[in-house]
Amino acid sequence: MCKNCNIAIGTFYNYFSSKDHLVREIFVSDWEKSIKIIEKMKSSDITLREKIYNFVYLNQNNYMSFEELYQILNL
Template identity: 35%
Template sequence: MSRIIENPKQLILTRAKEILYNEGYEKFSMRTLSKKCDIALGTIYNYYPTKKELIIEMMTDYWKEHFYVLEDIVNSDDTLYIKLNEIFNKLSIFIKTFKEIWLKPEFYENPDYIKNSLEKENIYMEKLVNMIENILLKEVRNNKINLKLDSYETAKFILMNCITMVQMPIFKYSSFEMFLRELL
């Protein structure tokens, strides 16, 4: 008699994240995942036909989880600069977690994967830009900053600089904040 697994898709995602975070992409395999989940390899392939699809789903799931945290940051009573610093820190965790995967050439062999993952990434980036823009607009309404430039373009500028600082840490966030204070 086969055993019933409560929410097998979530179990697979949870264990896959654990392997990825603790052991890295190189040690990540569907067989290892099958053993960690204590389910048949075929069951995993029923939900995720390829490792790439599983990784894309993991990134998507990670974004969804973190948007709840980001919403709390946006809605908090903290200052603009504390909120932006917290967003930077959350974004840093995501980028550092998945950077190893993004740079793998085999992840980009199939144009469908590129299209699918980039479409999702663009949706999440747009949502993050909108969150930052909302923070800026709230600060303007409360007369805490004088926004001299378009709020949407300023939000994109902030986000792209945060991403760049994580990927190339030659420029510190504290220096960026100093520039922002002068700009705003």
């Protein structure tokens, strides 16, 4: 994974204790982004259907932005 990202193994371990730790941090970050999206939509005047659609659309775009990383991690 480090080779594919062009970083030294030691540099990786300065920030993450394992590949699993990195994956957890990515999911926590994504979860926090999802919560922010939900909080913004709660106060909007759009219908519930539009809120659900927007949430799914925004999250899909967020996950797609990590597609290359997931391939590097072999997930």
